[in-house]
Amino acid sequence: MSLLERLSAAKRTPAVDWNAVYAQELTRVYNYFRYRVGDDALAEDLTSATFEKAWRSRKRYAEDLGAFSTWLFTIARNTATDHFRRRRDTVSLDAIAEPVGEPGVESLIQHRQAVDRLGELLETLSPRDRELAAMKYGGDLTNRKIAELTGLSESNVGTILYRLVRKLREQWEGDAL
Amino acid sequence: MNDDFLKAYRKRPRPEFSETLYRRIEGRPDPRWFLRLAWAPVVIALVVIGALAVSPELRAGALSVVLTIGGVEVEEIDALPVAEAPVFYPEWTSLYP
Numbered sequence: 001m002s003l004l005e006r007l008s009a010a011k012r013t014p015a016v017d018w019n020a021v022y023a024q025e026l027t028r029v030y031n032y033f034r035y036r037v038g039d040d041a042l043a044e045d046l047t048s049a050t051f052e053k054a055w056r057s058r059k060r061y062a063e064d065l066g067a068f069s070t071w072l073f074t075i076a077r078n079t080a081t082d083h084f085r086r087r088r089d090t091v092s093l094d095a096i097a098e099p100v101g102e103p104g105v106e107s108l109i110q111h112r113q114a115v116d117r118l119g120e121l122l123e124t125l126s127p128r129d130r131e132l133a134a135m136k137y138g139g140d141l142t143n144r145k146i147a148e149l150t151g152l153s154e155s156n157v158g159t160i161l162y163r164l165v166r167k168l169r170e171q172w173e174g175d176a177l
Numbered sequence: 178m179n180d181d182f183l184k185a186y187r188k189r190p191r192p193e194f195s196e197t198l199y200r201r202i203e204g205r206p207d208p209r210w211f212l213r214l215a216w217a218p219v220v221i222a223l224v225v226i227g228a229l230a231v232s233p234e235l236r237a238g239a240l241s242v243v244l245t246i247g248g249v250e251v252e253e254i255d256a257l258p259v260a261e262a263p264v265f266y267p268e269w270t271s272l273y274p
Contacts, residue, residue, distance in 0.1 A: 022199060030190045044194050048201075055202040115186060137183045165180045172182055 016062050025069065026051070028139045029076050035138030036080055036131065038119060046083060050076045073139060073149055077131075121168050129164050136161055 029050055033043035054075050061068030122130055135141045135149065143161065147154040229236050 023195070026195055026198070027187075027189055031187045034186075034188075044190070047190070048198050051198060051202055114182075118182070118186060133183065137180070138187065140187075165183065168183065169179070 016065070018058065021058075021065065021068075022055075025072055028069075028141075029072060031137075032073070032076055032134050032139035033080065035122070035134035037083070038122075042083075046076070046079050050079050053079075070145060070148055073135070073141065073145070076139075077149060080131075117172070121171055125164065129160065132157065132160055133164060 026047065030043055030047045033046045034040065037043055037046065050072065054072050058068060061071065122133065125133060132146060132150070135146045136143075141149075143157045144154050146152070147157045150157070152160075229239060
C-alpha cells in the first residue's frame with residue numbers, strides 16, 4: 001500500500017474513543033485479576049502495572065482494537081505470572097465480596113456466604129483451570145480469545161470450561177440443598 | 178449450561194482508582210522522550226544531507242538561498258552613503274583627459 005493510500009485510509013478510519021476503551025478494558029482486566037488473586041487492593045496494583053505497560057503504545061492498535069485487547073491481556077497474564085512467581089501463593093477470594101447497591105443485612109450475609117463458597121470452589125481448581133475461569137468470567141473473554149492467549153485450541157478451551165462449570169455447578173447446587 | 182453464578186461477582190473498579198490510574202498513564206511523559214529528542218536533529222541532518230547529495234536542483238536552490246542571504250548581509254555591512262562612494266560620481270571620471 002502506498003503512502004498516499006495509507007494516509008487516505010487513515011483519514012477514513014473513525015476516531016477511537018479511548019475513554020470508552022479504557023473504561024471497558026479496565027473493568028475486564030481488573031476483574032480478571034480479582035478472579036485470579038481474590039484481593040481488591042492487589043487486583044488494583046496488578047491492573048495498574050498492566051495498564052502502565054500497555055497504555056502508552058495503544059495508538060499502534062487504533063485500527064484493530066481486538067489486537068489491542070489481546071495484547072493487553074497478554075501483558076496482564078505476564079503480570080500475574082510475575083506476581084505468582086514472587087508470591088508463590090494465592091489469596092482467598094473472600095475479599096471480592098462487595099454487594100451492589102445498599103442491601104439489607106440479611107441479603108448482605110447471604111451474598112457474603114455465597115462469595116465465600118465461590119471462593120472455596122475456585123480455590124479447588126488447578127492453576128490452569130482457575131486462570132481460564134478468570135479469563136472467561138473475570139475478563140469476559142471469548143473462548144477464541146482465550147485460545148489465542150493460552151495456545152490451547154478453541155474447542156479444547158470450550159471443553160475445559162464446560163467441565164469446569166459443570167463441576168462447580170454441581171458443588172454449588174449440592175451445597176444449596 | 179447456566180454459569181451465571183460465576184459471573185455474579187464481577188464489579189466495577191472504584192471510580193477513584195480508575196481516575197487516578199487514568200491521570201497517571203495519560204499525564205506521565207514517556208521516559209524515552211529525551212532519546213527521541215536527541216535523535217531528531219541527527220535524523221533531520223541526515224535527511225537534508227541525503228537530499229542535497231541526490232538532487233542537483235536542490236543543491237542549486239540551497240546555494241542560491243545561501244548567496245541571497247550572504248548578499249544581503251554583505252550589502253548591509255559594507256553599504257556606504259552615496260556621498261562617500263566617489264567611484265560612482267561622474268565628476269570623478271571627468272578629471273582625466
